Amino acid sequence: MNQSVPGGSEEFNRRVRDNQTQRLSNLKPAYDFIVCGAGASGSVIARRLAENADCSVLLIEAGGSDEDEAVLNPALWPTNLGSRRDWGFHAEPNPHLDGRALPMSMGKGLGGGSSINVMVWARGHRADWDYFAEQSGDAGWSYEAALGIYRRIENWQGAPDPHYRGSSGPVWVQPAQNPSPIADALLSAAGSLGIPRYDSPNGRMMETAGGVAYADMLVRDGRRNSLYRAYVHPVADRPNLTILTDTLVRRVLLDGATATGVEVERGGEILSIMAGSEVVLSTGAINTPKLLMLSGIGDRSQLDRHGIPLARHLPGVGRGLQDHVSFGCTWEYRQPIAPHTSGSEATLYWKSRPELEAPDLLFCQVEFPVPSERTAARGVPDHGWTMFAGLAQPYSRGEVRLRSADPAAAPLVDPNMLSDPRDLETARACVRLCREIGNNAAFAPHVQREAIPGVGAAIDDQFLRDAAVTYWHQCGTARMGMDDLSVVDASLAVHGIDRLRVADGSILPRVTTGNTQAPCAIVGERAAEILRRRHGL
Numbered sequence: 001m002n003q004s005v006p007g008g009s010e011e012f013n014r015r016v017r018d019n020q021t022q023r024l025s026n027l028k029p030a031y032d033f034i035v036c037g038a039g040a041s042g043s044v045i046a047r048r049l050a051e052n053a054d055c056s057v058l059l060i061e062a063g064g065s066d067e068d069e070a071v072l073n074p075a076l077w078p079t080n081l082g083s084r085r086d087w088g089f090h091a092e093p094n095p096h097l098d099g100r101a102l103p104m105s106m107g108k109g110l111g112g113g114s115s116i117n118v119m120v121w122a123r124g125h126r127a128d129w130d131y132f133a134e135q136s137g138d139a140g141w142s143y144e145a146a147l148g149i150y151r152r153i154e155n156w157q158g159a160p161d162p163h164y165r166g167s168s169g170p171v172w173v174q175p176a177q178n179p180s181p182i183a184d185a186l187l188s189a190a191g192s193l194g195i196p197r198y199d200s201p202n203g204r205m206m207e208t209a210g211g212v213a214y215a216d217m218l219v220r221d222g223r224r225n226s227l228y229r230a231y232v233h234p235v236a237d238r239p240n241l242t243i244l245t246d247t248l249v250r251r252v253l254l255d256g257a258t259a260t261g262v263e264v265e266r267g268g269e270i271l272s273i274m275a276g277s278e279v280v281l282s283t284g285a286i287n288t289p290k291l292l293m294l295s296g297i298g299d300r301s302q303l304d305r306h307g308i309p310l311a312r313h314l315p316g317v318g319r320g321l322q323d324h325v326s327f328g329c330t331w332e333y334r335q336p337i338a339p340h341t342s343g344s345e346a347t348l349y350w351k352s353r354p355e356l357e358a359p360d361l362l363f364c365q366v367e368f369p370v371p372s373e374r375t376a377a378r379g380v381p382d383h384g385w386t387m388f389a390g391l392a393q394p395y396s397r398g399e400v401r402l403r404s405a406d407p408a409a410a411p412l413v414d415p416n417m418l419s420d421p422r423d424l425e426t427a428r429a430c431v432r433l434c435r436e437i438g439n440n441a442a443f444a445p446h447v448q449r450e451a452i453p454g455v456g457a458a459i460d461d462q463f464l465r466d467a468a469v470t471y472w473h474q475c476g477t478a479r480m481g482m483d484d485l486s487v488v489d490a491s492l493a494v495h496g497i498d499r500l501r502v503a504d505g506s507i508l509p510r511v512t513t514g515n516t517q518a519p520c521a522i523v524g525e526r527a528a529e530i531l532r533r534r535h536g537l
């Protein structure tokens with residue numbers, strides 16, 4: 001196994017390079033399928049389509065290669081934030097956060113978010129998937145259906161559990177290896193508060209009121225195994241798959257109400273590439289609504305404002321932006337403890353109110369301090385750990401709008417966090433529970449004091465507004481459903497437009513209870529299944 005480029009032998013990796021060099025020197029004017037965005041969902045779709053040798057697939061990615069230590073070494077994930085592998089969006093100043101304008105990172109490059117994220121694999125709760133089935137009117141989105149797909153795609157490395165886990169799929173999932181003593185302390189502290197402990201957060205725990213567990217990770221042989229590595233790299237030596245990096249999709253080309261291809265910018269040149277069968281947008285929850293609007297699909301008044309001819313009035317495009325919001329609480333270590341692997345190896349889900357159907361609190365332990373720019377003023381210890389204590393089902397919704405008709409311009413992103421007063425209420429319960437856990441005796445051997453909010457500090461609205469940050473789980477901006485504000489139907493087809501589908505975090509009818517890359521992989525699998533059926537592949 002080559003350590004610097006996981007996923008194949010030297011010989012295979014050379015074949016991949018040779019094949020892709022040949023494909024690029026021979027770019028065709030048309031492919032059967034064009035998949036825009038090589039992120040969590042797009043990687044899955046490109047792979048599943050390319051498995052059929054008879055169809056040609058073009059995978060277009062704005063960013064570059066993932067063959068970089070900052071991507072492949074799990075410990076280095078924070079170094080990607082603000083780098084060229086991050087779109088580096090900035091949210092609008094938010095009056096509910098005292099005017100703060102939060103940075104909104106999203107992955108740019110092969111693997112998308114799955115190449116810069118924290119590698120946690122979290123499937124979403126039974127209640128999420130059953131809600132998706134209800135909203136779409138299609139049992140293919142139900143929990144039982146998603147569970148079947150998870151079993152099929154996972155290559156689970158923990159204790160065998162055939163009802164919940166698969167062991168022959170492309171996605172290498174392993175329980176955190178050799179976790180930090182601080183992760184052990186979290187499991188003990190939660191246990192002493194009556195929160196049940198599970199062998200894995202995926203499986204039974206996601207059918208219940210919640211619990212605590214070591215995290216499941218996309219790490220293999222000590223290296224990040226992104227969804228691009230899991231899905232695309234193993235088939236990148238096939239002649240029917242062309243991977244076009246450093247290429248920006250500018251708009252979908254339409255002939256009336258039919259998608260015919262895409263316009264791209266590559267090396268300063270603008271090209272049109274046609275799709276014989278379909279175009280799939282998998283450019284993530286911020287860039288997908290932007291691309292739809294640039295293509296004339298969106299709210300009529302917004303498109304008019306930017307002089308974009310209307311192809312289809314779909315007022316829901318860009319609306320409904322949802323994200324998990326987190327409030328970091330930090331404890332100072334007695335003695336420094338170096339982070340293990342990714343520095344996030346234990347996770348906890350719980351309810352703020354017993355009558356809820358599913359957990360509404362989501363905690364990921366981070367084995368180093370992660371303050372917000374405001375809470376840092378309370379004093380960041382040189383060595384410590386942070387509980388990323390978040391809302392799993394926030395009520396607040398925001399939006400993505402165009403700033404300009406220029407495809408190179410960033411859109412306006414307004415997540416509108418904490419705008420719904422119910423979220424502040426839940427946030428108070430969230431931080432209360434977080435402190436109860438962090439100040440539990442189980443941490444005493446490792447921790448000397450609570451640094452943020454700080455011993456005796458009140459959990460008031462000001463603290464919550466200062467502490468709020470994104471969990472980087474943006475979704476819901478091209479929602480699947482049957483109502484007037486939905487954008488795609490249960491088959492992920494854009495309402496009223498032929499041969500155009502959206503398949504990424506944008507389509508989620510609500511954010512899942514947990515980190516979002518695994519649900520995005522399911523969206524990719526569903527899209528591919530639908531396309532293969534539709535086109536007889």
Ligand SMILES: Cc1cc2nc3c(=O)[nH]c(=O)nc-3n(C[C@H](O)[C@H](O)[C@H](O)COP(=O)(O)OP(=O)(O)OC[C@H]3O[C@@H](n4cnc5c(N)ncnc54)[C@H](O)[C@@H]3O)c2cc1C
Nearest residue numbers: 037039040041062112113117118119120249505515516517
């Ligand atoms: C810092 C960070 C940490 C995270 N941690 C976790 C975690 O530990 N676990 C987890 O489950 N989730 C995590 N997430 C979230 C997770 O990575 C995302 O939910 C997931 O990647 C979204 O998948 P997607 O397919 O919707 O979009 P993405 O994965 O973002 O993929 C979209 C792709 O499209 C490309 N693209 C966009 N616009 C264009 C264009 N115009 N032309 C061409 N290409 C374009 C992008 O460059 C990108 O590669 C994290 C995210 C971040 C940013």
